[in-house]
Amino acid sequence: MKKHSLLALILIAHAGSAMAADPILEPSMASIPAGSFAMGSPTTLAKGDYPVEQPVHQVNIPAFQMSRYEVTVGQFSQFVEATGHTPTLAEGQPPATCWKHAANDWGMEAGAGTWKSNAYPQSPYHPVMCVSWADAKAYTAWLAEKTGKPYRLPSESEWEYAARAGSPHNYHFGADETQLCRYGNIRDTLGRDAIGKLTNKPGAEALCTDGSAFTSIVGMYEPNQFGLYDMIGNLGEIVEDCEHANYTGAPADGSAWTTNCSKDMRMHRGGSFQSRVTATSTGRGHTGATNASSFEGFRVALGMPGPATPAAGTIAFEAGLDKARAAERARR
Numbered sequence: 333m334k335k336h337s338l339l340a341l342i343l344i345a346h347a348g349s350a351m352a353a354d355p356i357l358e359p360s361m362a363s364i365p366a367g368s369f370a371m372g373s374p375t376t377l378a379k380g381d382y383p384v385e386q387p388v389h390q391v392n393i394p395a396f397q398m399s400r401y402e403v404t405v406g407q408f409s410q411f412v413e414a415t416g417h418t419p420t421l422a423e424g425q426p427p428a429t430c431w432k433h434a435a436n437d438w439g440m441e442a443g444a445g446t447w448k449s450n451a452y453p454q455s456p457y458h459p460v461m462c463v464s465w466a467d468a469k470a471y472t473a474w475l476a477e478k479t480g481k482p483y484r485l486p487s488e489s490e491w492e493y494a495a496r497a498g499s500p501h502n503y504h505f506g507a508d509e510t511q512l513c514r515y516g517n518i519r520d521t522l523g524r525d526a527i528g529k530l531t532n533k534p535g536a537e538a539l540c541t542d543g544s545a546f547t548s549i550v551g552m553y554e555p556n557q558f559g560l561y562d563m564i565g566n567l568g569e570i571v572e573d574c575e576h577a578n579y580t581g582a583p584a585d586g587s588a589w590t591t592n593c594s595k596d597m598r599m600h601r602g603g604s605f606q607s608r609v610t611a612t613s614t615g616r617g618h619t620g621a622t623n624a625s626s627f628e629g630f631r632v633a634l635g636m637p638g639p640a641t642p643a644a645g646t647i648a649f650e651a652g653l654d655k656a657r658a659a660e661r662a663r664r
Contacts, residue, residue, distance in 0.1 A: 355643065355644045355645030355648060356410065356475070356478050356479060356643070356645045357406060357407045357410050357645045357646075357648065357649045358475070358479060358642075358643045358645040358646045358649070359399035359400070359401065359403065359407065359475075359631070359632055359646065359649075360399065360400045360401065360642065360646050360649065360650055361397040361398065361399055361400065361634060361646075362397060362398055362399075362400050362558055362559040362560055363395070363397055363637065363638065363639055364393075364395065364396050364397060364398055364490075364493070364494050364558055365395055366392075366393060366394050366395040366637070367392075367393055367493065367498075368390060368391065368392045368393070369390070369391060369393070369492075369493050369496060369498075370388050370389070370390055370391075370500070371388065371389055371390070371391045371489055371492055371493070371579065371582075372385045372386055372387060372388040372389060372579055372614060373385040373386070373388065373502065373614040374386070374388060382616065382617065382618065383575055383576060383577050383578065383594075383599070383616045383618060384577065384578045384579075384616070385579070385614045385615065385616055386578055386579060387578065387579055387580065388579075389579055389582060389584065390584065391489045391493070391582075391583075391584050391585070391586060392584060392585055392586060393489065393490060393493045393586040394585075394586055394635075394637070395637030395638070396486075396490060396586075396633055396634060396635050396636070396637065397633065397634040397636055397637075398486060398490070398491075398494050398558075398560060398631065398632070398633050398634075399631040399632045399633070400551070400555070400559055400560055400561055401459075401550035401551050401561050401562065401631065401653075402459035402460075402550050402562055402566060402567055402569065402629045402630065402631045403459065403460055403468075403471065403629060403630055403631060403632065404456060404457050404458060404459060404460060404550055405447070405448065405454055405455065405456050405457070405458050405459075405460045406456030406457060406649075406652075407460070407649070408447055408460040408463065408471060409448065409456070411470075411471050411474050411475070412447075412448075414474065414478075415470075415474055417467070417470055417471075417474075419446065419447070419462075419463065419464065419467050419624060420464055420466035420467060420470075420622045421622060422442075422464070422620055422622045422623045422624070423622070425442055428444055428445065428446050429442050429443070429444065429445065429624065430442070430443065430444075430445030430446065430450050430451075430461070430462035430624045430625060430626055431443075431623070431624070431625040431626060431627065432445060432450065432451040432452075432625075432626045433451070433527060433530035433531050433606070433626075434530065434531065435530065435531055435532045439531040439533045440531075445462050445624075445626065446462055446624075447460050447461065447462045447463050447467075447624075450462050450626055451626060452546045452547060452626060453546060453547075454547065455549065455656065456652075456656075457549045457550060457652065457653050457656040457657075458547050458548070458549055458550070459547055459550055459562070459566055459567045459629040460629050461547065461567055461625070461626050461627070461628065461629050462624045462625065462626060463624055463628075463629065463630070464570075464619070464620070464621065464622045464623055464624045465485075465570050465598040465619065465620075465621045465622070465623075466621055466622050467624070468485055468570050468630040469485065471630075471632075472484050472485060472632055475632065479643070481634055481636065482634060482635055482636065483632050483633070483634055484572065484632065484633055484634075484635070485570065485571055485572040485588075485630060485632065485633065486571055486572065486631070486632070486633035487571060487572050487573060487583075487586060487587055487588035487589070487633075488571045488572070488573040488588065488589065488599050488601065488616075489582070489583065489586050489587075490571075490586055490633060491569065491571050491601045491602075492601065492613060492614065493586070494558055494560055494563070495556070495560070495563040495564070495601070495602065495613040496613045497556040497557035497558045497560070498557055499557075499613070501613075502612040502613055502614055502615075503515070503564065503612060503613060504556040504557065504563065504564075504613060505554075505556070509538065510539075510540065512538045512540060512542075512564070512565075512608065512611070513538060513540035513541060513542035513543075513553075514553060514554050515553050515554050515556075515564060516542070516553050516562060516563070516564035516565030516566065516611060517542050517543075517544050517547065517548040517552070517553065517562065517565040517566045517605050518538055518542065518564065518565035518603065518604075518605065518607065518608050518611040519535055519536070519537045519538065519605065519606055519607050519608045519611075520537055520538050520540055520541050520542045520608075521537060521538075521539065521540070521541050522541055522542070522543070522544065522545040523537060523544075523545050523546070523605055523606065524537040525545070526545035526546065527545070527606055535606075535607070535608075536607075536608050536609050537608055538608045542565075543664040544605065545605075546605055547566055547567060547605050548562075548566055548605070548660075549653075549656050549657055549660050550562055550566070550653070551653060551657060552657060552660060552661075562602075563602055563613070564602055564603060564611040564612060564613070565602065565603055565604060565605055565611045566602075566604065566605055566629075567602075567604050567605070567627060567628055567629035568600035568601065568602055568603060568604045568610075568617050568619075568627055568628040568629070569600055569601050569602050569628070569629060569630050569631055570598060570599070570600045570619065570628055570629070570630040571588070571598070571599050571600065571601060571630075572588035572590065572598075573588045573589045573590060573598065573599045574589065574590050574593035574595075574596075574597065574598055574599070575593055575594055575595045575597035575598065575599060575618045576589060576592070576593065576594050577594045595618070596620070596621065597618040597619060597620055597621070598618065598619055598620070598621050599616060599617065599618055599619075600617045600618070600619055600628050601615070601616065601617065602615075603615055603617075604627045604628070605627075606627055
C-alpha cells in the first residue's frame with residue numbers, strides 16, 4: 333500500500349514538474365530604435381468608406397519592441413488552453429463565425445470558422461486568423477500577466493514606423509514592386525488562381541510567385557531592416573487604434589488614437605495574402621472590434637526599450653519554427 337502511495341506521489345510530482353517545464357511560447361521580439369518619421373502618404377489607396385493615409389504628418393516614436401512574427405496558431409492555442417477563452421462574437425453573428433472568401437458581390441461572407449478550424453490550410457506556425465481586436469487584447473493581457481512584461485498591441489503609428497524601417501517609400505525595400513514576392517506573402521500568381529476559384533472575381537496581383545496561395549508559415553520571406561517579418565501581406569495586423577477617417581488631429585507622440593473615433597471600428601495594417609494593392613507600409617484597413625476574419629491577425633509590442641532578451645519559451649518557439657520553415661522550403 334505504501335509503495336502504491338509513494339508511486340502516486342512520484343507520478344503527481346512528475347506531472348507537476350512537466351507542467352512547470354512547459355514554458356509560455358513568448359514571442360521573439362526586435363528592438364525598435366526611437367526616431368521621427370513622416371506618417372502617411374501623399375496618395376491614398378482608400379476607396380469607398382475606408383480611412384485615408386492623409387495628411388502626411390510628423391510623428392516621434394519612443395524606443396519600443398515589436399514581435400518579429402505575427403502571433404501564430406500555436407501561440408494563441410496555448411493562451412486558449414490556459415484560459416478557456418472563447419471568442420468575442422460580433423453582434424448578430426452566430427458562434428464560430430469568420431469572414432472568408434465567397435462567390436458573391438463582395439467576394440466574401442461570414443461563415444463557419446474559428447481560429448483553429450477554418451477555410452484555409454494552417455499549422456501551429458501559421459499566423460492565427462479568425463480572431464478579433466477583442467481576442468487580440470485578451471491574448472496580450474494574458475501574456476502580460478504570465479510574463480510580468482507589459483505586452484500590448486502596437487499603436488498604428490508604431491506599426492507604420494516599424495514597417496517602414498527608415499524607408500520613405502510605400503515598401504521598406506524601396507519602390508520596386510517586382511521585389512514584392514521576396515518580402516511578403518501577397519496576392520501573387522498562385523493567389524490569383526486560388527482566390528479566383530473561390531470568388532469568381534479577378535484581382536490585381538503581383539506578377540511573381542511567393543510560394544503560397546493563402547497564408548504562409550511566418551518568417552518565410554526576407555525581413556525588413558528592423559528584423560521584422562511579414563510586415564506586408566500574410567495577414568492584416570490589428571493595432572490598438574480605433575478608426576478615424578484621416579490623420580487630422582492624430583497623436584504625434586507614437587501613442588494609440590483611441591478617442592473621438594469616427595466609427596466603432598479598429599484599424600489593421602499591412603494588407604494580406606488576398607491583396608497586392610493594400611500590402612504596403614502605408615495602407616490602412618478597418619474591422620469591427622469583435623469581428624473575426626480570415627484576413628486579419630496581429631502581432632504584439634512592448635513599451636520597453638533596449639535589447640530583447642529571449643525567454644526559454646521564445647527559444648523553444650524559434651527552434652520549432654526553424655524546423656517548420658525548413659520543411660516548407662523543401663516543399664516549395
